[in-house]
Amino acid sequence: ANLLAVALGSVVYVWNADTSSIKELCRTGFTSQYITAVKWDQSGRLLAVATSDGEIQIWNVEQSKKVRSCQSHSARVACLDWNKTLLASGSRSGEVHIYNTRARNMLVETVKGHKHEVCGLKWSPNGR
Numbered sequence: 001a002n003l004l005a006v007a008l009g010s011v012v013y014v015w016n017a018d019t020s021s022i023k024e025l026c027r028t029g030f031t032s033q034y035i036t037a038v039k040w041d042q043s044g045r046l047l048a049v050a051t052s053d054g055e056i057q058i059w060n061v062e063q064s065k066k067v068r069s070c071q072s073h074s075a076r077v078a079c080l081d082w083n084k085t086l087l088a089s090g091s092r093s094g095e096v097h098i099y100n101t102r103a104r105n106m107l108v109e110t111v112k113g114h115k116h117e118v119c120g121l122k123w124s125p126n127g128r
Contacts, residue, residue, distance in 0.1 A: 001016055001018060001044075002016065002017040002018050003015065003016055003017070003040075003044070003061065004017060005025070005038045005040065005047050005061075006038075007035035007036070007037070007038050007049075008035075009034050010030075010031070010033060010034050010035065011024055011026070011027045011028075011035070012024070012025045012026050012027070012035055012038060012047070012049055012059075013025065014047075014061055023064070025047070025059060025061060025064060026049065026057070026059060026064075026066065028051055030053075033052050033053050033055075034051065034052045035049060035050070035051060035052075036050050036051060036052050036076050036077050036078060037049075037050040037077055037078060037079055037080045037089075038050070038080070039080035039081060039082060039087075040082070041082045041087075042082060042084065045060060045061065045062060046058055046059065046060060046061070046067070046101075047059045047061050048080045048082065048087055050078075050080055051076075051077065052076045052077075053071075053076070054071060054072065054074055054075055054076065054077055054091060054093075055069060055070070055071045055073075055077075056069065056070045056071075056072065056073075056077065056080075056087070056089055056097075056099065056106075057069045058087075058101055068101060068106060070099060070106045070107060072097050072099075072106075072107045072110075073089065073091040073093060073095065073097060074091070074093050074095075075091050075092035075093040076091065076092040076117075077089050077090070077091050077092075078090050078091065078092060078117055078118060078119045078120075079118065079119060079120050079121050081121055081122050081123050083123035085100060085101050085102045086098060086099065086100055086101070086123075087099045087101055088121050089121075090117075090118025090119065090121045091117070091118060092117040093117075094112070094113070094114035094115055094116060094117065094118060095110055095111065095112055095114070095118070096110070096118055096121060097109070097110055097111075098110075098111070
């Protein structure tokens with residue numbers, strides 16, 4: 001399907017460009033928490049969702065089901081990027097976290113050293 005994920009405040013919507021239908025995928029549990037980033041995996045089945053309080057959620061969009069979550073950042077997550085089953089996230093704290101979404105403990109690496117918010121990151125296209 002030709003889907004577009006849109007984060008508006010505390011809600012993630014998925015728009016189907018083929019049918020022009022819109023469905024609510026998820027919403028944060030708190031009024032003070034909001035969605036800060038969304039990123040599709042390469043298969044187009046999973047959507048990573050990041051929040052203002054540092055949570056990372058993995059959603060199966062077809063089933064509208066949260067399949068994983070991890071509260072590892074101490075501040076807002078600004079960016080996400082997938083590399084197969086690895087997911088990278090950058091935070092206002094200046095940290096980059098690497099997750100293996102198939103591992104029992106998702107967080108596998110923390111990169112520190114930045115003094116400012118990590119506002120963008122991208123895996124290389126060739127996967128190396």
